[in-house]
Every structure is written in C-alpha cells, then in structure tokens.
Amino acid sequence: MSDASLEQSLKLLREEAGMVCHSASSHVIIVFGASGDLAKKKIYPTLWWLFRDKLLPSNTHFVGYSRSNLTVDNLRSNAMPYLNAKDSEWTQLDEFFKRNSYVQGSYDKPEDFIRLNKFIVDNFSACSNRLFYLATPPSQFISVATNLKAHCTAESDGLWNRLIVEKPFGKDLDSSEVLAKHLSSLFSEDQIYRIDHYLGKEMVQNVVVLRFANRVFSPLWNRDNIANVVVTFKENFGTEGRGGYFDEFGIIRDVMQNHLLQILCLIAMERPISMEANDIRDEKVKVLRCMRPLSLDDVVVGQYVADPENGKPGYLDDPTVPAGSITPTYAVAALYVDNERWQGVPFIVRAGKALNEKKCEVRIQFKDVIADILPSGAVHRNELVLRVQPNEAVYMKLMTKRPGMGFGAEETELDLTYNRRFTDLKLPDAYERLLLDVLVGSQINFVRTDELREAWRVFTPALHALESQRVAPHPYPYGVRNGPPQSDEFMRRLGFTFSGQYFYPHGGSGAGPVKQPSDRAADSKPPKVA
Ligand SMILES: NC(=O)C1=CN([C@@H]2O[C@H](COP(=O)(O)OP(=O)(O)OC[C@H]3O[C@@H](n4cnc5c(N)ncnc54)[C@H](OP(=O)(O)O)[C@@H]3O)[C@@H](O)[C@H]2O)C=CC1
Ligand SMILES: O=C1O[C@H](COP(=O)(O)O)[C@@H](O)[C@H](O)[C@H]1O
Helix, strand or coil: CCHHHHHHHHHHHHHHCCCCCCCCCEEEEEEECCCCHHHHHHHHHHHHHHHHCCCCCCCEEEEEEECCCCCHHHHHHHHHHHHCCCHHHHHHHHHHHHCEEEEECCCCCHHHHHHHHHHHHHHCCCCEEEEEEECCCHHHHHHHHHHHHHHCCCCCCCCCEEEEECCCCCCCHHHHHHHHHHHHHHCCHHHEEEECHHHHCHHHHHHHHHHHCCCCCHHHCCCCCEEEEEEEEECCCCCCCCHHHHHHHHHHHHHHHHHHHHHHHHHHCCCCCCCCHHHHHHHHHHHHHCECCCCHHHEEEEEEECEHHHCECCHHHCCCCCCCCCCCCEEEEEEEECCCCCCCCEEEEEEECCECCCEEEEEEEECCCCCCCCCCCCCCCCEEEEEEECCCEEEEEEEEECCCCCCCEEEEEEEEEHHHHCCCCCCCCHHHHHHHHHHHCCCCCECCHHHHHHHHHHHHHHHHHHHHCCCCCEEEECCECCCCHHHHHHHHHCCCCCCCCCCCCCCCCCCCCCCCCCCHHHHCCCCCCC
C-alpha cells in the first residue's frame, strides 16, 4: 500500500471513529423543548416546510428532546394542525417524520446529555454538524447550554455547533448580562444565534433596501424633515390562556424591547459599510448607544378590561393570570436617538394586546409644509407607511390636486401593495428564513450580545420603576383602537398628527371598512365663476 493510500485509509478510520471529520457527513437539528408550544406551532412546521421545499442539506436529521414521555407520532400529531400539509404531500410528510426521532431527558443531568450524544453518534454519525434549538423556558437555558457544551457538541475540526436561543433573553439588564456571560463562556459569538423572528419578516428585511437603494429618501431621512416615527404592534386577541408566561414579562418585554426596537434601529441607523452581518449590527448598536434610557415620563401603560357588549374577557379574567396583576398589556413609549440625524424626533413605539386589529406597521410622519397658498387645513402631512403585516405594503400618503374642474387638494397615496404588485407571491415564513440563515452561518438577522445589552440598558430603568412603584396600568376595554385614552393624548403631545381618515379605494389592510371622505362629492363641483 502506498503512503498516500495508507494515509487515506487512516483518515477514513479516524473519521469513522469520530476522531476527526474533514467535513460533515450529515446535519442534526436538535430541538430542546420539543414537547412545547413553540415547537409544535413554529419549529416543526418550519422544519417540515424546509424539508418539503428541499431547502435543507440532503442528509439532515431531527431529534426532539424534552422531559415528557413522547414518541415521534406524538410530535407529529401535536404539530399536525400547524403543518398545512396537502393530501398530495402525505408521502413526503411520512419521509419527513422518518427523519425524526425523540429522546426523553432532563435539562440538568449530565448523563442524559451523554445519552443524547451517544444517540446522535450511533444513529447518524460522529461527523455531523449540530444545530441546537433552545425552545425551553428561559430558566433552563443555562443548564442546557452547560450540559450541551460538556457532553453533546461535535468536537472535531471541520464541524460546526450552532445554538439558537429563543427570547426572552433575560428580564432586565442584569439578568440578561448573567445569561450572556454564561453563554459566551461556553460558545463563541459566531455560534450563538439569538432569534428575533421579526427580523425574518419580509417588510422588516425590506427596510435596508428601501432606505439605501432609493436616492429619493436619503435627503429626507432626518430631523429637518421628519416630525415623528411611529412603530406599531397590535393584536386583536388577549392572552387567552397564555397569561402565565405573559404576566411574568408584560408587553414591553414581550414585543417592545425586542421586535419593535429592532425595527426602530433599522429605520434610524446609518448606511452600513456593507451587507455583512457585523457591519449591519455595528450600525444598530450605534443607534442604541445614542438612545436615552426610557423614563417613566415617556411611557403610558394600559391593561385591557372586559367588553361585556362583545362578550370579551378582561386580562384579569384569564385564569392563568394572577389576581390583581398590574402587568401592562399595552404600552406606548417615546424613544429618542440623540445624534445629529435624529435629535428631538420622537420614535413612538406602541404595542398592545386585545385591540381592534392585528397589525404591525412603521409610519414615518413628515413635517408640515408651508401651505399658505392652499386653504388652511386642506394640506395633510406626508406619511410613508411600511406595513409589516398583514398584507405587506409600502405606501406614501401625499397631496394631489383633486382631479376634475375644482382646485381642491386631496390626500391620496403612492401605493405598493405586495399582493397586487407581485403576482404569485409566496413569502416564506420568518422562521423559515431564519433557520436557513443559521444553516448557512449568516448572522445578519440575529441579535448580537452588545445589541442586546444596549436594548436592555434603554428599557430597564422604566421597567424597574413601573414595578417598584407598582404603577397601575390605565384600563382599556377589549377591542379599542389605541389602548387607554391617555395614549392618543400622549401621542398628540409628542407631535403625532391625525388629520382624519382618508379615502383608500381598495379596502385597506383588511382590518376595517373602506373609508370615504364625506366631502368628496361636494368638493368635485366646478369653482364658482367670479
Ligand atoms: N396598500 C394598502 O393596502 C393601503 C392601505 N391603506 C389603508 O387605508 C386605511 C387608512 O390608511 P392610513 O391613513 O394609513 O391609516 P389610518 O387613517 O387608519 O390611520 C393613520 C394613523 O392615525 C391613527 N389614527 C386613526 N384614527 C385615529 C384617531 N381617531 N385619533 C388619533 N389617531 C388615529 C392610526 O392609528 P391606529 O393604527 O391605532 O389606527 C394611524 O397611526 C387603512 O386601512 C390602510 O390600511 C392606505 C393606503 C395604502
Ligand atoms: O414574540 C411574540 O410575537 C407574537 C407575535 O408574532 P407574529 O409573528 O404573529 O406577529 C406575539 O403574539 C407574542 O406575544 C410574542 O411573544
């Protein structure tokens, strides 16, 4: 045997013994918390869609892990209502579940992780890249990560281990620092993927392109032209049995400190040097570092109460919510980015459960024009709206001459509604994009440690003050438009102007009836002849 072929055989033998792997022969995705809500509603459906659409590496296997005594059939039936599998896809679905296995184990006993590791090596290969999805309660993150690192990672050169961590990443600056320090003592930053699923949404990803690929916006994107920016998250349902989790966190930690703040950063940041993950994240961190910590004067909180007319329960009627809870289910806050571009411009972030509609949008409200040649009140502010969901759209509200003989001004829009403009549109789910990002090793859409620290620095003082002073949230009935009445008043004080509802002929976001201007017919009359 020649030296070269001897070397080759030795290499193969060492690979087989798991001593060295020059490349991965398979990928294993391990879902911790496989019995949970997120796993059945999001993770398994996403894995299935990626498998169905042949977007995963060919030799990929899935291992569910949790404390419950389950089988793959149980995982399948739990996830079934969320898989959206067509009858014609049944054979493929069977193939997908054949790639699945389940290991029962604790989150804190080393021997269970040793057993999990043996399961992976015995059933797949020691030469597997490993993607660990931590979909457990946050209280388990540290022990899972510690045991993983000690007993379950692929240790050979040429293989990777990546860790997806679901929010909440802590409850405030200190607890988040403890978690961050612990994770970074075990895994390097490029192995940790902190998921914020809003970063996987089409319109959120579009912000960078809209801003930096359109010359038309650049000169306007600053304090000289923009009066305020409103980032809105609304849901038309309450906690509905999820009150146990929600009550510990509240709306600010649940969506504002993460999803809405991430959107704000993309709107406010400077042009990154490149589209590389760290260049974009550097710019987001700079925005956060320019932000003042949120003070209690700059926030209004609310909690929904029953609307007996519509038979809707209040937050405190949810049996999973502790009696007398003062956890906010609605909040509106003014954030300020103290830099040359944004000094003095309020970024109004608002989020609420049990409101009138489900929607997420960014509304950039421009300053008033000098409209002295047109009748007072006839000219409304321009607004650029990015509707994240539902029905993705970008529209610019602007004034035009009312068509016809008259010379009145009418508010109308330049409208890019995605499902009308892009035919056969199939937008991937946010989790699909993000899981693929992890598999290819792209961290563009994941939250870096310093970003997280800054986000908590901004919100922690107000969160602590709300809790230590036991600030009672203002009540608002289930189903109202904007939380408690104090919220509209707060937004008005910050300079947000609502000029009345305008005519949009195509039905809007699907959330309400088409609005008609009452004066449309009257205004289209020809002018009086002098
Ligand atoms: N491409 C498309 O699909 C387009 C759709 N449209 C649709 O047309 C409709 C109108 O659009 P638009 O003008 O952007 O939205 P609205 O006129 O509904 O609302 C504009 C802003 O004013 C706020 N607001 C609404 N009512 C009041 C009030 N009484 N007091 C204070 N603030 C208020 C809204 O808050 P809040 O969010 O709480 O309601 C929102 O921030 C919407 O349904 C929209 O989806 C318009 C253009 C394009
Ligand atoms: O992270 C969360 O997001 C969901 C809303 O997500 P969406 O993609 O449906 O808009 C929210 O319901 C949940 O409370 C929060 O934890």
